[in-house]
Amino acid sequence: MVRIGRMASPPASPEFSLTRRNLIAALGAAALCPALPATGAAQGRTAVALQAKPDRISLRLDGPGPGGPETSVWSLGSNDLRFKRGEILDVTFGNDLPVAAALDCRGLDGVAAAEPLASRALLAAGGKDSFQLPLRHAGTFLCEPLIGDGGTAPARPLPLIVTGTSPVAVDRDEVLLIEEWRLRPDGSAIPAGNDPKDSTRIHTINGKTSYDISAPANARLRLRFINGSQRSVLAVKLENLDVRVMAIDGQPAEPFPARNGALVLAPGGRTDVFVDAAGPAGTSFAILLHDGTLARPVGKLAVSNDPPVRPAPFPPAPPLPGNDMPAQLDLKSAARFELTLGTPTEWFRPADFKPSAAPAFQAKAGRPAVLALTNRGPIASVLHLHGHHFRLLDRLDDGWKPFWLDTLAVEPGQTQRIAFLAEYPGRYLIEQVATDWAAPRLVRWYSVQ
Known part of the structure; x- marks a missing residue:
């Protein structure tokens, strides 16, 4: 299991006792138990239009300033996709990029008819395609443009959240999409697959270089961490906070505590956790990120001045409803x-x-x-x-x-x-x-x- 030491220095220079090799080795070290059986699935058809298009984001650490430059990116939009398990999505995918692209959805099992490349060819610039995505499982998934060749800007992933039909006892359900960027001195970003020389590495959560969450005392939060980096294994830690892992890569797990509040995520990996906003108003917990070479604060979870939502935190959560995964493999x-x-x-x-x-x-x-x-x-x-x-x-x-x-x-x-x-x-x-x-x-x- 990855070992993450307590901060021995001020928040501006946190220390993780991690190496690049530790990060990768830690991916297979968690011990979980099988998930519980499923409780049924919703039914329905929903039309969804997704457009791969040029976009812009503010990534300069000093801020773009009034009328200052933003960074060109390619995206599918800025709002998370949220649906229910059992729905069938009638997807229309349009390509407004200057290069061929396809829609790639990570973690959706058994959707052969929508498979990029294997079943659906890259879509030429200006083209449109239609297909169905049956949502067999509840969980945290990811969609992104799969670029054929000639990408000149980074392609951003878009979270796809599929909720179960049984209620989950949380006060808030929030996605934290971690992305890695390689910025040139002029503020432009280098797409993955290209030499990052003369660039600065930065990370964002939900498009921000510093992301803060505020919640009343004793509120329970479901945080869906996604490693949207194209190449890097990352560790994320919620300092001095009990972090209970509930799902990995979209599939429920027998809940277990993350050691020292730390999670290790492969590129495209997802881990859902429950945390309670414990402590008096004004208490804050740093969110730290480690890329195998350096740790840095990227945000915080703060207890707000609002009245507590309940007298005490919830007891430990039971497992999430299961997804009918095979109980045994022969x-x-x-x-x-x-x-x-x-x-x-x-x-x-x-x-x-x-x-x-x-x-x-x-x-x-x-x-x-x-x-x-x-x-x-x-x-x-x-x-x-x-x-x-x-x-x-x-x-x-x-x-x-x-x-x-x-x-x-x-x-x-x-x-x-x-x-x-x-x-x-x-x-x-x-x-x-x-x-x-x-x-x-x-x-x-x-x-x-």
Whole structure:
């Protein structure tokens, strides 16, 4: 488990006892228990229009000033998408960018017909596409423009929140989207996949370089942390606050306390936590961010002067309602495959991907599959599996960590094994990217038949 020391210096220069390697190793170290069964799902159809378009954001640490420059970005809009489990989204996706793009939704299992590249080609500039997104699971997910080639601005992800049909006892439900930026001296941002030389690294939460949350005493908050960085594993810590982890990568977990209030997030990773605004009015808790080299404050949670919402904090929360994930995986009967990370061999940049390329593997519907992921590159590589969540297997391959993931960082020279039940027939992407800002995004595909 990652170790995060208490602050030994003023808030302006907090210290985490972390290294880049610690961050990546910590991703598989949490101990969770299986989630409870689901309680049913809502039904309905909702029309959703999403437009990939040029946008602007204020990122200069000294502020743009009146009429000053803002930074050009590409986005899908600024408002979180919120729906209920069981809804079917009738999506119209438009591309107002100057390059080809597709809609990529992270964490939505079994939506083969909407898979970018594998089922839906990149959309030319000015084009439109329509498809359906069935929301099978409640949780915290992420949509972003998948750029084919020639990106000149960073593409921002857009949180997708799917609520369950059973009420959850919280006073507030808030998304905290953490993004990493590489700014040139003129204030322009370098898109991931390009050399970040002569740039300054900054981080934002919900588009702000400092993000503060205020809540009355004893209020319970559900905070959905999302690592929107394109390349970096990040740790986030709520200083001196009890942080209870409730879900990882969109799937509920048996609640457990985050050690020292710290969370470790792979690029695109999501962790939902419950925290209580404990203490008298005026109490504040720093939100600290560590990128493997340096820790810095990025905001705070403050107890407001409003009257307490209840005489005392809620008791510890029960697990979130489950998502009907498989209770067991029969590893003895699983089909086994190997996948090499860290090298471009047999992998494609999105613009070069062809559906006629050979699949990385073909799984049989209804049968478990085990993937051995070996990183032969010089630095950590992050894998994201579309279409199915997976279990991280123990080193001896005789059991699994009791949590579900859709994203995993693998250290150089290491082999990790993951397992999933091939529930949903279709063609799905596999993505990998090295934890280097200049590294290209690479893709392959697999099929379930």
